[in-house]
Amino acid sequence: xxxxxxxxxxxxxxxxxxxxxxxxxxxxxxxxxxxxxxxxxxxxxxxxxxxxxxxxxxxxxxxxxxxxxxxxxxxxxxxxxxxxxxxxxxxxxxxxxxxxxxxxxxxxxxxxxxxxxxxxxxxx
Amino acid sequence: xxxxxxxxxxxxxxxxxxxxxxxxxxxxxxxxxxxxxxxxxxxxxxxxxxxxxxxxxxxxxxxxxxxxxxxxxxxxxxxxxxxxxxxxxxxxxxxxxxxxxxxxxxxxxxxxxxx
Numbered sequence: 001x002x003x004x005x006x007x008x009x010x011x012x013x014x015x016x017x018x019x020x021x022x023x024x025x026x027x028x029x030x031x032x033x034x035x036x037x038x039x040x041x042x043x044x045x046x047x048x049x050x051x052x053x054x055x056x057x058x059x060x061x062x063x064x065x066x067x068x069x070x071x072x073x074x075x076x077x078x079x080x081x082x083x084x085x086x087x088x089x090x091x092x093x094x095x096x097x098x099x100x101x102x103x104x105x106x107x108x109x110x111x112x113x114x115x116x117x118x119x120x121x122x123x124x
Numbered sequence: 125x126x127x128x129x130x131x132x133x134x135x136x137x138x139x140x141x142x143x144x145x146x147x148x149x150x151x152x153x154x155x156x157x158x159x160x161x162x163x164x165x166x167x168x169x170x171x172x173x174x175x176x177x178x179x180x181x182x183x184x185x186x187x188x189x190x191x192x193x194x195x196x197x198x199x200x201x202x203x204x205x206x207x208x209x210x211x212x213x214x215x216x217x218x219x220x221x222x223x224x225x226x227x228x229x230x231x232x233x234x235x236x237x238x239x
Contacts, residue, residue, distance in 0.1 A: 034200055047169075049238070
């Protein structure tokens, strides 16, 4: 293999095509969700343990900073969910051609952002 | 000759398939919970615990959480393999992630059967 081929790895100058953007965001959102796991499990525990822990949790979730955190996690989940379904479809040989892959990528970005906004407004 | 390394991929279809099977389990569970939340807003503590009090729902929830942990393992392992080159560091990270996810699995059983 030719090891002298030029490398161009300046992240600020690489312009990802849209399906590439969906893909890297799938990775970023997955990493975020993994990091959020202990907090999400803790919230499930508090919500189920007793009346007191349930209302304590409800109180914590009213803080704006906590709501912003939840909104980010919500977006991460929605993006990961939509992009995941797109990848499953591509595995099943649906929408593999570049034109359709671009279109479905746009839908993934748009739908997950729109749902995040919608649910975010409702939860606020 | 294929050069197999401990901290590399498993060179097989197994993880690829598990990633997809676990994804489908999680998607079904997410849709079910979203549907429940749409029908039952605003739900109080009683309705929320009633949802998780049946053995079927507890098992479905635990199955989904185990799917999450398996899915997270494959995903995090892929990320580590892509960005962490030294084999020692990679091995330590892999072991830490596996242990963490196993502890989460034990914790999940405690949460669901401790109501």
